[in-house]
Amino acid sequence: MKIYINQDEIEFILEQEKSLGDVYNSVEKWLALQSYSITELFLDDEEILITDKKNWESLPFSDKESFRVTALTLAELKSQNLKTLLNFCQMIQRSLKEGNVELLNELLHEYTYIENSYEVLLEDFSHSIKNHMNSILASNGFRPQGERSEENVKKVLESFIMLEAVIQGRLEEVNDPFRSGKECYDAIVNLMPRMEEVSLMLQTGKDKEAMDVIICFSELFQKLLRIYTYLPRETQENHHEDLKAYINDMSGILKDLTEAFTSEDSVLMGDLMEYEIMPRMESFPKFFESMNSKGN
Template identity: 30%
Template sequence: MEILLNKQPMDIQLEGENVLGDIISELEIWLAKENYVIQTLKQDNENIDLSDNSSWKDTDIKGITKLEVEAVMAEEARYNNLETIAIYLTNLKEAMLQGNKELASDLLTDFEGVTYSFNSMMDSSFVKSAPLNVLISEIHNWETNTSKENLPPSQGLVQALEICVSMVVIQIKEISNPIEECDKAFTVLEGMLPGLRDLSLMLQTGKDKEALNLVITLTEVLNKIMRLFGKYCTLKNKNLEDLSIQELPAQEFFTALNNIFNELGEAFESNDSILIGDLSEYEIVPKLESLIEIRNSI
């Protein structure tokens, strides 16, 4: 059997692999070490569906003459797949709003597969805040009801789809421009420090909603920084593992910061304004200042 990788012959020794599924698994492991993934696969000039291996994984390789593998950088594949997800969700939302039941029904046949891709390719913080899978039942309810009469989707469903699209777009920007996106996040973070120093005062003067919104925004900004900081360091020719922030290895520092935010969230739930003020002034702000100082030194 001839194996071509990106149209170039591969010198590969088969050791006990008798079925196509075993060959592909070995190729995936080998490519992963080089940060590549398989994008397309052909068996004797016929395309193979990589998303469903049930029809080909047990194929005896003795009956295969040529296997053509197209591989791309994992980050490139992720970028392309996220773009496809954003387009799909936008088209689905528009079809539903326009009452195009035929197009919406066609698109919905792929919804579970898109949901799987969304959950596997998006950062976990996005999946938690905008889970696509919780929309499945509501979308199918709309599909059932609109088959009887032309009903528009609920505003909540439309907004949920729009949030998911915006999350995908943010992730795409982070993949394509990690330094720029990380710089923007740090700029926002620096601008938030004065407000964080006055967090206790906000609560004492009845500005509870303003204080909560500030913390929510801060959580989003820090999530973004934590997603990007490792790559940011790499692109700046620094190793995240070599960095020390407040005499802690960088990863331990982020873990400690995350623990403090969990404590801050609990303080908000119990309306403990004294603890909120103490955590903000003596724990969070000093840590954020140290983080900004380290980033400015890179």
């Protein structure tokens, strides 16, 4: 059997594989080590649906001439899925602007599948985006279907325009991580002088100003970590073990900061910023210098 990946034949030694499922699993595992994911599969130039694996995984492979897969990097796959999500969002907007009720209802029928992708594609782990969109759709007569005034349509349209901006932002991160990373890196560096003043702000009644700085830093740092995963492997390997420890350390502190923010514990927030986060920010340029130097 000849094995092809993205049209290129590769030397892949089959050992204990006895079925097509075994071959697929071996190739999939090997590609995963290279940060690739299989998106399409062809046997003897006939496409086999990966989602129907249970129907073909036990078939013998000895009588097959070729095993061809299309594989994308994880970043390429995410970019592709984000573009699909973006297209859906833009179609919703078009149907609302044109008053195309038939198209709108078709799209809303598919919305359940779309909203389930927010968690993975938009890092909506708290479901804040999903819950906000559901609230907007429900309160304006779109899910479930009800009476819709011009004002209802306007509110839903505005929400999907805002959602489009979020999706576009994620696409830019995936497609140009160095530029996006540099912008984020610079924003954090510029914010650091204000971060040093958070404890004093909290002690002098400037709680809102302090909260704004904390929120801004948390969002920027989480964004930077997200972008970092899209960089080339050779870049990620710089300071790999030290960086891994640094990220784990900072992630734990940010979690504590979030909990302190939620409980409105200003004393703990000030202490975390002054004694935990700021000392660690001294190492920040060293770990993320690759973004700063290549993002021009």
